[in-house]
Amino acid sequence: MNESIFPLEPTPAEAQLAIKDEFGFFSDWSERYQYLIDLGRKLPPFPEEWKTEEHRLLGCQSLVWIVPQGDADRLDFNAISDSAIVSGLIYLALRVYSGRPAAEILATQPDYIADIGLAKHLSPTRSNGLAAILAFIQDTARNHA
Template sequence: MMSSPFPTEATAAEAQRAIAEEFAFFGDWSERYQYLIDLGKRLPALPDEWKIEANRLLGCQSMVWIVPEGDAGKLVFHAISDSTIVSGLIYLALRVYSGRSAAEILATTPDYIADIGLAKHLSPTRSNGLASLLQFIQHTARQHLPA
């Protein structure tokens, strides 16, 4: 099991609030993009042996690899992209969802995306990629819930 910097907050709801507060601090989108890039650089590197086709997230224009581990009680996601902005988007999603129970993941809608105005400022391909990432996380959580 690889170590993970997540979760950084006690609950997914607290993580979403913290993200909204951080982004509110920046006046314009050039500053917010720079912050996203900085967040992306904080993601731990993935081992090269994890960067295989089986771990690739489809639906992204950039290369994105994601590896889940854990169980219904705690799911941890390790992910990275070859694009720094996409890595920043991954960082935000993992901050909300990684290290949480499957039930908490499924009960949490990604409100932070609208709260920080992200949807309006992402290209269609990045929006699709982010949607694919969030679907993967939800799907993984559903698979881990007891039937």
């Protein structure tokens, strides 16, 4: 996959700032959750043949599949969940990290999580799932760096 469906800001920091700005438009968490659900619906179709145990991400209560492609110069991630909110969390993570060089991924902390208040508003199981997604992305980058 060479084309990213995510708005590819020039840097991960700019992607995180854009996410912070977007979430700043909403006055309460019910609106932010709805926005997360809407973002999750924007994930590209995920091939059924990729929904295997090999691509299943462990550590998530929901079913999550993630497939990395590329090399040290550019890593793309395709992912999907059976949970609408988790799909939105995936969208945000891929917006920051997918389509980037491995070194850039490794140098980028997921500051957007605290910036938009996700850390305080996710259930423990969703927080664990988000941590598993981010760890997978970092581990993949580390293995390609």
